[in-house]
Amino acid sequence: MNSKMIVGLVVVVLLIVGGFVLLKGNKQSPQTIAPSAVQPTQQSAQVTPVSTESSSPSGSMTNEKAVTVTLTSSGFDPATITVKAGTKVTWVNKSGVEATVNSDKHPTHLLYTPLNLGSFVRGASLSLVFDKPGSYGYHNHLDPSQTGTVVVE
Amino acid sequence: MARLLRIPKMQMLFALSAIIITAIIHKPTLQVVIIYLASILLTIGWDYFFLKVRRVDFFLPSAALVTGSIIGLLHSPLLPIYELFVVTFLAMFSKHFIKKGRKHLFNPAAFGLFLTGIIFFHTVSWWAASFQEFKIQNVEFIIFFLILLLPGYISVIKLRRYWIIFPFLIIYSLLNYVLNHFFSLFDPTVLFFALVMLPEPMTTPNKSKVQIAFGIFVALVSLLLASPILTTRLLFLNSLPDPLVTGLLMGNLIFLPWK
Numbered sequence: 440m441n442s443k444m445i446v447g448l449v450v451v452v453l454l455i456v457g458g459f460v461l462l463k464g465n466k467q468s469p470q471t472i473a474p475s476a477v478q479p480t481q482q483s484a485q486v487t488p489v490s491t492e493s494s495s496p497s498g499s500m501t502n503e504k505a506v507t508v509t510l511t512s513s514g515f516d517p518a519t520i521t522v523k524a525g526t527k528v529t530w531v532n533k534s535g536v537e538a539t540v541n542s543d544k545h546p547t548h549l550l551y552t553p554l555n556l557g558s559f560v561r562g563a564s565l566s567l568v569f570d571k572p573g574s575y576g577y578h579n580h581l582d583p584s585q586t587g588t589v590v591v592e
Numbered sequence: 593m594a595r596l597l598r599i600p601k602m603q604m605l606f607a608l609s610a611i612i613i614t615a616i617i618h619k620p621t622l623q624v625v626i627i628y629l630a631s632i633l634l635t636i637g638w639d640y641f642f643l644k645v646r647r648v649d650f651f652l653p654s655a656a657l658v659t660g661s662i663i664g665l666l667h668s669p670l671l672p673i674y675e676l677f678v679v680t681f682l683a684m685f686s687k688h689f690i691k692k693g694r695k696h697l698f699n700p701a702a703f704g705l706f707l708t709g710i711i712f713f714h715t716v717s718w719w720a721a722s723f724q725e726f727k728i729q730n731v732e733f734i735i736f737f738l739i740l741l742l743p744g745y746i747s748v749i750k751l752r753r754y755w756i757i758f759p760f761l762i763i764y765s766l767l768n769y770v771l772n773h774f775f776s777l778f779d780p781t782v783l784f785f786a787l788v789m790l791p792e793p794m795t796t797p798n799k800s801k802v803q804i805a806f807g808i809f810v811a812l813v814s815l816l817l818a819s820p821i822l823t824t825r826l827l828f829l830n831s832l833p834d835p836l837v838t839g840l841l842m843g844n845l846i847f848l849p850w851k
Binding site (some may be wrong): 513514532543544545546547548549550551552580581582583584 | 617668669670698699714715716718719722723725757768771772774776779781782801815819835846
């Protein structure tokens with residue numbers, strides 16, 4: 440068996456396995472959230488209609504139990520928020536395109552897996568309650584130049 | 593022109609140009625065009641500068657063009673322009689001066705992006721190699737995805753670096769699935785890294801068995817660096833700009849004796 444056949448065989452096996460896992464993943468993963476949908480996703484994450492709650496100034500501490508971060512075409516605003524444990528953070532997508540909220544680091548998203556909230560279309564929102572103190576970096580997987588941090592005290 | 597197109601580096605440049613065109617279609621802002629062109633021009637500029645310093649005659653900067661393209665695709669267009677000066681400077685500096693014999697040690701784009709990330713406290717953006725998700729129901733994204741695979745024709749077929757690429761993709765995808773329940777084989781960032789940056793001939797081993805080891809090494813190190821297993825115990829790892837780029841540079845260094 441020459442090297443070209445080996446390469447071809449590897450490519451075919453990868454495509455079959457990858458296709459199988461992709462199709463299986465598409466059936467099991469949460470659907471892209473549309474603006475009018477309200478359904479729980481994972482752990483304490485929640486999808487809600489666009490919130491009217493105010494967002495805290497960039498980097499400053501807030502005593503509110505709920506904080507909103509807006510995703511625009513320029514990125515997450517505010518990029519850094521500091522909140523108390525037990526605060527619910529809601530991300531609203533006003534970027535005009537589909538986006539995601541995923542934990543650092545790109546592209547594995549392993550540092551804080553509850554932050555892997557998935558994708559949301561424009562106008563939709565995603566939420567997560569942060570229970571434990573720490574610094575949680577996240578980004579938009581579809582445009583990793585858009586990053587943010589939640590600091591929980 | 594036809595002769596130029598037969599050179600693998602020029603073919604890679606055309607493939608990267610196709611990717612940036614899809615990125616501009618996806619994110620049509622003047623800023624991204626400016627940053628991409630600036631990246632290429634600055635890289636060529638620094639390449640020419642260091643050739644002058646070394647008193648070497650100027651020649652077709654095909655390698656600098658490819659490096660500049662990669663930097664333009666991965667360096668965030670939201671960052672200040674002076675950072676682009678630094679990235680391209682460091683990339684060309686490593687290519688010209690961090691060498692063993694005639695071969696440079698490190699992937700130049702990876703070196704520049706890594707050090708700039710440490711200096712300015714940010715990660716590698718991968719902005720132009722992240723949106724091309726394989727969505728079977730969307731023709732536009734299928735085309736974007738296929739264009740993302742174009743560099744594979746050069747690195748797999750023409751340069752025959754499959755002994756690096758496929759072991760990396762297999763190990764990385766399987767382990768990522770075990771750790772994160774996410775099969776990253778079709779992830780745009782992972783594919784771009786595997787097909788463009790990982791198999792660079794000047795900085796990787798030449799023998800097939802060592803190439804397999806290299807591909808597996810980079811996969812394992814990249815995942816370890818991204819995993820809380822290490823990062824919660826060795827906090828300095830959180831300041832490293834990017835696990836894939838860091839893993840590649842470590843591989844370039846560790847496998848130096850086998851080049």
